[in-house]
Amino acid sequence: MTRASIRSLALIAALAGATAATAEEIDFGNMTPDQEIAFGIKVREYLLQNPQVIMEAVSVLEQREADQMAAADEQLVSDNMDALVNDGFSWVGGNPDGDITIVEFSDYRCGYCRKAHPEVQELIESDGNIRFILKEFPILGEASLTSSKFAIATKIVAGDDAYKQVHDALITLGGAPEEPTLKRIADSLGLDADAIMAEMESDEVTSRIAATHDLAAKMQINGTPSFLMAGEMVRGYVPLAAMRDIVGKARAAN
Template structure:
């Protein structure tokens, strides 16, 4: 707080010190444990009068508090990413796109039924295409009900049965899919893409598909992720949708700090 704002409070504290009758310092008076009831009441009234005359101080204090909390959250998130780095960046099964040797890795926790994930999808694709030096990892994180789960099961089963290229095609199709992902719709989707629908659908309930989804959910819990989309940019956790220009700025910041 600037000196001009602090001065009236210091004067109030000194006045209360005089009321105590033993010459306590302003520092002592500010300690509630050393105040009498009358001193606390007088001090409270002085503070109230000051704040009523200078209400902008409240907003300044709120702004400082919010910034401190934001800084603490950033530090906490960086620690979470560091402590779970292997599971985030090298789990051995999540689809990897973009430039596999890129200098920045972007990880997206997504749900096919999430409106903001759908909104982000073309912007993430544009980020990867226009940059050329980003490694992208997709984490299947179905949290919005049965349709979400079925969609992720189908996508993961496609990756297991037909490989990464087929997974990407199915991923993009599911992200744009209107209506419910029932058996008929998924079978027709597989046929349209030239995939073995029967083999994929038989794999959907396999132990491997179940394991991958469970491990991603456990990782999300460790990272305190409870919504989609959530991104990891380098060592930063970005919770929620971020437009293309914001993502580009984050990537530039990561490179500058790297």
């Protein structure tokens, strides 16, 4: 929140306290310069005597903004639910018939995506009743795009299991995803490296990435990781305990 916003809130809060004391003396719609000065002095006095009012007003405003954002996100989810959970090409793991669905928009070069990776895995494996959908959302430059192309091409050429293995290798890759490195990953997993490399520049790979970028724009997602957790938009990294809390609350609500 900006300092200007806080100052505005302070004035509004002060008005509430000062108005009762001055309403009979001042016509607020037609104050003279002297009345404005007097009123300003009363505002200052009120704030100095009741500084907690500023934080109370800030808290109310922040909660109102959070409620508005949650309502907007809820509408975005409703409008784009089919594309989020049923695009026909994103990898689906965990329990495909789970009672909770988690969708992650991820970038292989994103530090917080890498941090979230083992925690998301732990959540899915320990829960056993979560459907997990992974969306390739490269936004951090050419290395991100190359990694996603390689992963998607692997899925097309070799299937879901191979994709998951490649995904896990790329999300923990220390160096750049250069061609020799990608071929080495494919070879180590017993995959056809040449076929995968040839598929990377296909129209199908390009269209899948474009579709995910289009969906992210509609969802107003501009960072990674971003999640849809049990119908709730969660923008940014979430620790394991918080993810479990979201899942638990969603189940309790149902």
